[in-house]
Amino acid sequence: MNLLKIGIAGLLLSLSLTPSFAQDAVSQTWVADLGNGMYKNPILYADYSDPDACRVGDDYYMTASSFNCIPGLPILHSKDLVNWTIIGYAIDRMPENALFGTGVNHGGNVWAPAIRYHNGEFYIYYGDPDLGIFMTKTKDPAGTWEPLVLVKEGKGLIDSCPLFDDDGNVYLAHGYAGSRAGIKSLLAVTRLTPDGKKAVGESRIIYDGHDIDPTIEGPKFYKRNGYYYIFAPAGGVATGWQVAMRSKSVFGPYERKIVMAQGKSPINGPHQGAWVDTSTGEDWFIHFQDVGAIGRITHLQPMVWKNDWPVIGIDEDGDGSGDPVLTYKKPNVGKTYPIATPAESDEFSAGTLGLQWQWHANPQSWWYFADSTKGLLSLYSVPVVDGYKSLWDAPNLLLQKAPAPEFTTTMKLTLVPDNRFFGEKTGLVVMGLDYGVLTFENTENGFVLSQAECIKAEKGTTEKVNASVTLKNPTVYLRVKISEGAVCTFSYSEDGKKFTTLGNTFQAKEGKWIGAKVGTFCNRPIGGNDGGRVDIDWFRLTK
Structure with a gap:
């Protein structure tokens, strides 16, 4: 079985009884777009854990952790950062060397991916805490992705994100899983081959968060105005904050600043996600919130740059660290798009499973x-x-x-x-x-x-x-x-x-x-x- 080779239209919901359950039906359970130019958080009240996203032209693509669930690495698409649909998956089954067998590897396999677009291709890197860092790529994010490549072997290597530098060099930031590596709260960078398929040499530790940023993890790698930036969450999933670090050198030393925390908002532990911009010049940050039983739900925050530091959310006291918003004006993407939501109900009339399964x-x-x-x-x-x-x-x-x-x-x-x-x-x-x-x-x-x-x-x-x-x-x-x-x-x-x-x-x-x-x-x-x-x-x- 290869779900990725089946047409997208055939994988979406289909109508068999009432218009309420049509193939392109809007969710009956949660809609973030308020229909008046505003949106509410979360934009997805569903467990798209450790989200990452990128923009290509006027299109946005997001992926998230999938752990032991198959197909893995969901691919979501949006035109306005608020309305998202599922368009496919990057993994239709885990490779034979994964700790799967015929059973269930609860909580294993696919941790905290990053999605990037480079030279006409989409790349996703993720860490398997038991095996190492994997990569897959494609020219069509809704189509078939290439077989997984083991980029860097090693137990406890997680939360990987590439940076395709403007001089042709390729780097990878990653963290460490304490449960496997025996150490955590460290971030590292390693060099990759020009094709991004293999690590070159050993990783170098570029930040130690033990003293002020315990459990720092999930690094996302960017470059702007001559600075290398690493965005990373710290302080724990349910109680932490968002850190940004910058350096003129890819291997540091890095300056550090808290750029978003819960503050006076009810949104606990707001962190780990993606900086994206719009073609109109706005900046936004997608992140998750742990709400317990339902999982880690997805939020969208406004973001601005001040003195070459990002400020995420609303910074009412001017200290450079923002608080998350509950409602806000939708991103300016140049036009208005219809409300859309990921597939939920299934009438099983399309001849295949819906992409929500x-x-x-x-x-x-x-x-x-x-x-x-x-x-x-x-x-x-x-x-x-x-x-x-x-x-x-x-x-x-x-x-x-x-x-x-x-x-x-x-x-x-x-x-x-x-x-x-x-x-x-x-x-x-x-x-x-x-x-x-x-x-x-x-x-x-x-x-x-x-x-x-x-x-x-x-x-x-x-x-x-x-x-x-x-x-x-x-x-x-x-x-x-x-x-x-x-x-x-x-x-x-x-x-x-x-x-x-x-x-x-x-x-x-x-x-x-x-x-x-x-x-x-x-x-x-x-x-x-x-x-x-x-x-x-x-x-x-x-x-």
Whole structure:
């Protein structure tokens, strides 16, 4: 399977029932564009962690960490920095040397990428904390990206960003993961070959943040007015600040200044992101905020330059460090563009998966069939032959990001079991370090719907059933409503009209470096040469 070779139009949502769920429908859960020339933060209330972006002409392209989720390295596009859509992925599966196998490498693989445009090509560099720094490139960001190249091998090398200097030299800034390297709070720069594919010599430490900038990481490399700049977050994900450093020499020494902090705003830990400009001469900064269960959501801040230092947000007291904004005038990009949002709901009429979907690990090609003639997504049951404990390490979870602080997910499905055995199950899951789920299972007593949860799933605990009901028909509507504070209420319906609450409320929790995700699955308790499936009519996210 190669999702990147499929046309973009075929990968987006398609209409099968009502105009509310059309292929180009605007989100029903979160829209940042206020429609009056203003926008609100976050511009994406979804877990696009560690965002980076670049401008090419009048187009903006953004990518983000994807960790163990596949396809990886999402590519988003915008014309105005406020309205974004998903146009593809740079990785359709992790390479064979990645720590994946057939299982799930929770929190591993793709950390803090950087995207740049150079000599007609787009480059993405990212750090795999267990293997080193990788690169891929393309001439078409919505098309196929080249196979990954290991640029610099080494355990604990993360958060990489290139700089294509105007003299033809190429450099790479990166950080260190304390969990693998045994050291953190250091930033380094290394030289690359002219083609950007290989590090030359050893990295040189250019900044030590232990004393005043603990946990400094995520460097982004720029050059302006003869200065080399490194933008980097420090102080921790939920509580930190944004630092800028400058030097006349690529290897330093660097001066340092805090250029954005929480200040009086409610936006905690505002940092790690991308400086971008507009063709009209404005400067902006994209960054994330950690909000717990939903993950690390994406903000857009105004930015200005004063005395060759960036000031991000609004600097009311004039100290050179800005506070984040909640609402602001949209960037001046020369014209007005229509409201657009990443894909969420899926009617499965396009003959392939929508771009919002990611697997929990490298997928097998036979796991699904998107039937455009019937408007169905069929998930074939994947064997769980070592005894079922939980979904934590199930690689065939098909998930998407939570898109808002409050939303409702509803799906219609029909379980088509293999009647030679019992125990095949499907369902609707809110996945994280803890997870809650509605499971629909073929049993000796008929079709049984259960509400279950698994607390501390990452510790190997077993899923616990809170309530069950026996249903006569294989078709059922499953629903979860996520309310303020990420509290989940599960319900079901046999006719799609009247929904009955089942089981306990569940407190959603983030995953390993990622936000809670919603989605589905299909498993069976035995191996053998065949099994059943679930046919999913649609999967809808609403307010």
